[in-house]
Amino acid sequence: MVIHGCWQNIQIIVLAQIYFLQEDLKMNIGVTEISPREVQRKAEKCFKDGYYCCEALVSTIRDEFKLDVPKEVVAMASGMAVGAGKSGCVCGAFNGGILALGMFFGRTEQDGPTNPKSIKCMELTHELHDWFKKANGKNAICCRVLTKEFNMGQGEHKEQCIYFTGLCAWKVAQIVCRELGIKNLDEIDEPCERRKIADI
DSSP states (O other): OOOHHHHHHHHHHHHHHHHHHHHHOOBBBBBSSEEEEHHHHHHHHHTTTOOOOOHHHHHHHHHHBBBBGGGGGGGGGGGGTTTTTTSBBBOOHHHHHHHHHHHHHHOOOOOTTOOOOOOOOOOOHHHHHHHHHHHSSSSBBBHHTTTSOGGGGTTTHHHHHHHHHHHHHHHHHHHHHHHHHHHHHHHHHHHSOOGGGGOO
16 A cells, blocks of 8 residues: 555656646747748758858757747857867757757756756757767768768868758757647658758
8 A cells, every 4th residue: 555655656746747847848939830841941041051050950940930039049059060169079960959959958957967857858869869870871970970071171061961950950840849749740751852052
């Protein structure tokens, strides 16, 4: 009987945590439906038009979801491009995806690793990581590895990097729709095909 009572208390605590997690995850989002494929295309165009990968992704997610966050959040992404400060480390598109997920699911409290928002954000970031690593066809998220066959100084990487930015934007939009109950307008639940720069 005591065990049953303890189990019931645990269930109540877990349900309360889920409720508060759902409440905490809600921010002022100006849309109730969205096309992740359209988000992908907008992020690609944003990169082509002058932003770095990371900036393009954060800007597109902010704009397309009509988030009530200042445009200055895009500036947080500026140094993360080309593998973080042109160091060739973690892909800037993936970095942008992490920042974008953080806008929706991140925390602002210093309350350790058991915070439900922290746990959820980590899980979703891990999902993005594993998905992107497979989806980019190179089994990597390191900018240096992803672009090793290109002459970066000549801009040979740009078509691929625009596509990778779109991929990460698509996946972030898909995750946000699923997690927050925003209607996904796409009939096809996969990203758009890669395009030539001239077609973007």
